[in-house]
Amino acid sequence: MSEPCCQITDEKYLKLDEVINQYKGKAGGLIPVLHQAQLIFGYLPKDVQIRVAEGLGIPLSEVYSVITFYSLFSLQPRGKHTIGVCLGTACYVKGAAEILQALEENLGVKVGESTEDGLFSLMQTRCIGACGLAPVLTIGEDVYGRLTPEMLPDILKRYEQ
Amino acid sequence: MEMFRSHVLICGGAGCLSTGCKAVLAQFLAELKAHSLEEEVKVVETGCIGTCDLGPVIVVYPEGVFYQKVKVDDVKEIVEEHLLKGRYVTRLLYERPVSGEQIPHYGDIDFFRRQKRIALRNVGLIDPESIEEYIAQDGYFALGKILTEYTPEQVIEELKASGLRGRGGAGFPTGLKWEFTRNAPGNPKYVVCNADEGDPGAFMDRSVLEGDPHSVIEAMAIAAYAIGAKQGYVYVRAEYPLAVERLSHAMDQARQYGMLGENILNTGFSFDLEIRVGAGAFVCGEETALIASIEGKRGEPNPKPPFPATSGLWGKPTLINNVETYANIPAIFQRGAEWFAQIGTEKSKGTKVFALAGKVRNTGLVEVPMGTTLREIIFDLGGGIPEGKKFKAAQTGGPSGGCLTEKDLDLPIDFESLKAAGSMMGSGGLIVMDEDNCMVDVARFFLEFTQDESCGKCTPCRVGTKRMLEILTRITKGEGREEDLGLLEELAENIQATALCGLGQSAPNPVLSTIKNFRDEYIAHIRDKECPAKVCRALMKYTITSELCKGCGLCARYCPEKAITGEPKKPYTIDQSLCIKCGNCLDKCPFNAIELK
Ligand SMILES: Cc1cc2nc3c(=O)[nH]c(=O)nc-3n(C[C@H](O)[C@H](O)[C@H](O)COP(=O)(O)O)c2cc1C
Ligand code: FES
Numbered sequence: 001m002s003e004p005c006c007q008i009t010d011e012k013y014l015k016l017d018e019v020i021n022q023y024k025g026k027a028g029g030l031i032p033v034l035h036q037a038q039l040i041f042g043y044l045p046k047d048v049q050i051r052v053a054e055g056l057g058i059p060l061s062e063v064y065s066v067i068t069f070y071s072l073f074s075l076q077p078r079g080k081h082t083i084g085v086c087l088g089t090a091c092y093v094k095g096a097a098e099i100l101q102a103l104e105e106n107l108g109v110k111v112g113e114s115t116e117d118g119l120f121s122l123m124q125t126r127c128i129g130a131c132g133l134a135p136v137l138t139i140g141e142d143v144y145g146r147l148t149p150e151m152l153p154d155i156l157k158r159y160e161q
Numbered sequence: 162m163e164m165f166r167s168h169v170l171i172c173g174g175a176g177c178l179s180t181g182c183k184a185v186l187a188q189f190l191a192e193l194k195a196h197s198l199e200e201e202v203k204v205v206e207t208g209c210i211g212t213c214d215l216g217p218v219i220v221v222y223p224e225g226v227f228y229q230k231v232k233v234d235d236v237k238e239i240v241e242e243h244l245l246k247g248r249y250v251t252r253l254l255y256e257r258p259v260s261g262e263q264i265p266h267y268g269d270i271d272f273f274r275r276q277k278r279i280a281l282r283n284v285g286l287i288d289p290e291s292i293e294e295y296i297a298q299d300g301y302f303a304l305g306k307i308l309t310e311y312t313p314e315q316v317i318e319e320l321k322a323s324g325l326r327g328r329g330g331a332g333f334p335t336g337l338k339w340e341f342t343r344n345a346p347g348n349p350k351y352v353v354c355n356a357d358e359g360d361p362g363a364f365m366d367r368s369v370l371e372g373d374p375h376s377v378i379e380a381m382a383i384a385a386y387a388i389g390a391k392q393g394y395v396y397v398r399a400e401y402p403l404a405v406e407r408l409s410h411a412m413d414q415a416r417q418y419g420m421l422g423e424n425i426l427n428t429g430f431s432f433d434l435e436i437r438v439g440a441g442a443f444v445c446g447e448e449t450a451l452i453a454s455i456e457g458k459r460g461e462p463n464p465k466p467p468f469p470a471t472s473g474l475w476g477k478p479t480l481i482n483n484v485e486t487y488a489n490i491p492a493i494f495q496r497g498a499e500w501f502a503q504i505g506t507e508k509s510k511g512t513k514v515f516a517l518a519g520k521v522r523n524t525g526l527v528e529v530p531m532g533t534t535l536r537e538i539i540f541d542l543g544g545g546i547p548e549g550k551k552f553k554a555a556q557t558g559g560p561s562g563g564c565l566t567e568k569d570l571d572l573p574i575d576f577e578s579l580k581a582a583g584s585m586m587g588s589g590g591l592i593v594m595d596e597d598n599c600m601v602d603v604a605r606f607f608l609e610f611t612q613d614e615s616c617g618k619c620t621p622c623r624v625g626t627k628r629m630l631e632i633l634t635r636i637t638k639g640e641g642r643e644e645d646l647g648l649l650e651e652l653a654e655n656i657q658a659t660a661l662c663g664l665g666q667s668a669p670n671p672v673l674s675t676i677k678n679f680r681d682e683y684i685a686h687i688r689d690k691e692c693p694a695k696v697c698r699a700l701m702k703y704t705i706t707s708e709l710c711k712g713c714g715l716c717a718r719y720c721p722e723k724a725i726t727g728e729p730k731k732p733y734t735i736d737q738s739l740c741i742k743c744g745n746c747l748d749k750c751p752f753n754a755i756e757l758k
Binding site for chain 1: 174175176178179180213215216358359360361363364367368399400401402437438440441442443455456457458459460475507516517518519520522525526556559560590592593594598606609616675734
C-alpha cells in the first residue's frame with residue numbers, strides 16, 4: 001500500500017459521492033452510507049460528515065448524533081491495524097482482562113488509543129462469536145484464540161513491518 | 162450433480178478459522194490434486210460443526226469419521242491412508258476423556274450423539290455457499306408446499322400448533338405473533354430478522370447465518386407469505402462480517418433460483434430481502450431500537466405498546482423474529498407441527514441451542530431438547546469442568562439473566578423453569594464458572610456492560626446502573642460498606658420497575674441473582690475485605706514465606722514501588738502499604754516463596 005489509509009483525497013470524495021447517490025432518497029440510508037464512508041476514509045471527520053449530510057439532504061446534527069451513538073463509528077483516525085480485545089462474557093471468564101493489560105503494557109497505550117507510530121489502535125470489542133476459543137482478540141480480519149499473555153509479542157510482531 | 166465417492170467436510174466456523182482451517186483446506190486441495198483424486202473426493206467448507214475447542218476439525222464421509230486438531234502436516238497422511246487405502250488415521254481420532262477410548266465416528270461421540278439438531282440441522286453438514294446442497298436436504302421444500310397448498314391462515318394455524326416460541330429471549334409464541342401482524346391494519350407490512358445477537362457469550366445465530374443461511378431466507382419468505390409482506394430486512398451485527406458475506410451470497414443464489422424476488426416459484430408471490438448491518442450498539446437487539454436503527458436513526462428504544470406487530474418499521478405492521486426462531490420453521494413445515502410439538506416440555510416445545518463456553522471442557526454449540534438438565538449439558542455434553550476444578554455457577558440469559566448453581570443442576574431447562582430459578586433462557590449463552598471466578602466481580606462485569614451500553618434515554622437506566630456499578634466497584638476494591646447490599650437491592654428494584662426498555666429493566670438481574678446465591682461472598686468482600694476466589698486484586702496480599710525465601714533479592718529488584726526490603730541471604734519482607742499488587746515478585750521468584758492470598 002503506497003498511500004496512508006487516512007489521507008483525504010479527491011478520489012475518496014468521488015467514491016463517497018457514488019455511495020451517497022446509491023442511497024439518496026432511500027429510507028434508512030444514513031447508516032449504510034456511514035459504513036461505506038468509514039471504509040473509504042478510515043474514520044469520519046467533519047468534512048465527510050458535511051458531505052454526507054448535504055448529499056442525503058439531512059441536517060448535519062442528525063449525522064453527528066447517529067455517528068456518536070454507535071460505537072463502531074470513529075471520529076478519530078485509527079492506526080494501520082486495529083486490535084480488538086474481546087471483552088464478552090466468555091472471554092472475561094477466561095481472563096480477557098489480563099490480555100488487555102498485557103497489550104496495554106506491550107504497546108504502551110491505553111484502550112481506545114493508537115500507538116505513536118500509527119501502527120496499532122487498541123480497542124475493546126463485544127463478543128465476536130468465537131467464545132469457544134476464549135479469550136480471543138482480532139487484528140483486522142484475523143482472529144487469535146486461546147490466548148495467554150506470553151503469546152502476544154509474537155502475534156504483534158507479525159504486523160510490525 | 163457430479164458424484165464423488167468421498168466428501169471431506171472442513172469446519173469453517175470462527176473457532177476453526179482461528180486455528181488455521183483455511184490452510185488445511187488448501188492443503189487438502191493440493192494433496193488431492195497430487196494424488197489425482199479431485200474427481201473422486203470433494204472438499205467442502207462447512208459452517209460451525211460445534212466442537213470449537215478441537216479445531217480444526219474435519220469429518221470424512223461416507224464413513225463419518227471425525228478428525229480433530231488437524232494440521233497442515235497431517236493432511237498428506239489422511240489422504241494417503243484414509244482416502245486411498247481406507248485406513249483411519251488413529252492418532253487424530255477423538256478420545257473419550259478419562260477412559261481414553263478412541264471414537265472414530267462422528268455420530269458416536271457423546272457431544273453429538275446426545276444432541277437433537279433442528280435449528281442446526283444443516284450447520285456443519287452442508288456447504289453454506291451452495292443452494293444445491295441446501296435443496297438436497299429438502300431445503301425450499303416447505304416454501305414450495307406452502308405457496309402452492311396452504312392459505313396464509315393455515316400456515317399460522319400450523320405454526321401455532323407446533324408450540325414454537327421465540328428464541329430471541331422472551332419466548333413469545335411465534336404463531337401468535339404472526340397472527341397479530343397479519344391481522345394488524347396497515348400496508349405495506351415488513352418481515353425482520355433479528356441477527357444482532359447481543360448477548361456476549363452467545364454465537365448460535367452467527368453459526369446459523371454462516372452455516373445454513375438459506376434456512377433463514379426460506380423461513381422469512383414463509384413468514385412474508387403468512388403475514389402479507391413483500392419486503393424483509395435482516396439486521397446483522399457488524400462484528401459478524403462472514404455472516405453478512407454468506408447471507409448475501411445466499412440471497413443472490415436464492416434470487417437466481419426463483420426463491421426470492423418477483424413471482425417466487427411461479428406462484429405469483431413476491432418477496433425480497435435486504436441486509437442491514439449494525440454499528441456496535443447492544444441496545445439495537447431490542448426490537449424497537451432495532452427498528453429505529455434500520456430507519457437510519459440512533460438506535461434508541463421506544464415504549465411499548467404499540468408493539469412492532471401493529472406499528473413497527475416506518476410505522477407499519479412489522480414481524481420481528483430471531484435467527485434461531487426462523488431456522489426452526491422450515492423443519493416444522495417439512496415434518497409437521499405434531500412432530501415438533503412432541504419434543505420438549507409441556508410449555509416449551511422443540512429444542513434450544515446453547516453456546517457452551519467458559520470453564521467447561523468441550524466449548525461449542527449444542528442443540529438439545531427443551532427439558533434437558535443443566536447437568537447433562539455441562540457434564541455429559543460439555544465434559545465437565547477442566548483441571549479438576551469445582552463447578553460453581555452457570556450464567557444464562559447474558560447481561561439480563563442470572564446464575565444457576567449446584568442446586569439447579571438437575572432442573573429440566575425450559576423458559577418457565579429458568580425464570581423460576583431466578584435466571585432466564587435469553588438467547589442461549591451458557592457460561593460456566595468454576596471456583597476461581599468471583600461472583601461479585603461477575604456482577605460488576607455485567608453492570609459495566611449494561612452501563613456502557615445504556616443508550617441514555619431514560620434516567621433509571623442511565624443514572625441508576627451507574628450508581629450500582631459504583632457500589633459494586635467499591636466492593637471489589639475493598640471499600641464496600643455495611644449498607645451496600647441493601648442499597649444495591651433497593652436500586653435494583655427501582656430500576657426494574659421504571660426503566661423504559663428491557664435493557665434497563667433487566668440490568669439489575671445479574672446483581673440480584675448473585676446476591677441471592679452468593680451472599681457470603683459479598684459479605685466476605687465487604688466485611689472481611691477478602692475475595693474468596695482470589696480475583697479482586699485490591700483485596701489480595703502478596704507475602705513472602707520466610708522458610709522458602711533464600712534472600713536472593715530478585716523480587717526487590719523487580720518491585721517498581723520498592724516495597725520489598727531485606728538483607729542478602731535472609732528472608733525479605735513486603736511492605737503492604739507500598740505494594741501495588743503488580744505481581745512482578747511472584748513471577749520472578751525462583752523459589753516459589755511468594756504467596757498470594
Ligand atoms: C436489551 C435487549 C437486547 C435484545 N437483544 C436481542 C438480540 O440480540 N437478538 C434477538 O434475537 N433478540 C434480542 N432481544 C429480544 C427482541 O427484543 C425481540 O424480543 C426478539 O427479537 C423477538 O424475536 P423472537 O420472538 O423470535 O424471539 C433483546 C431484547 C432486549 C430487551
Ligand atoms: S465472549 Fe469473546 S468471543 Fe464471545
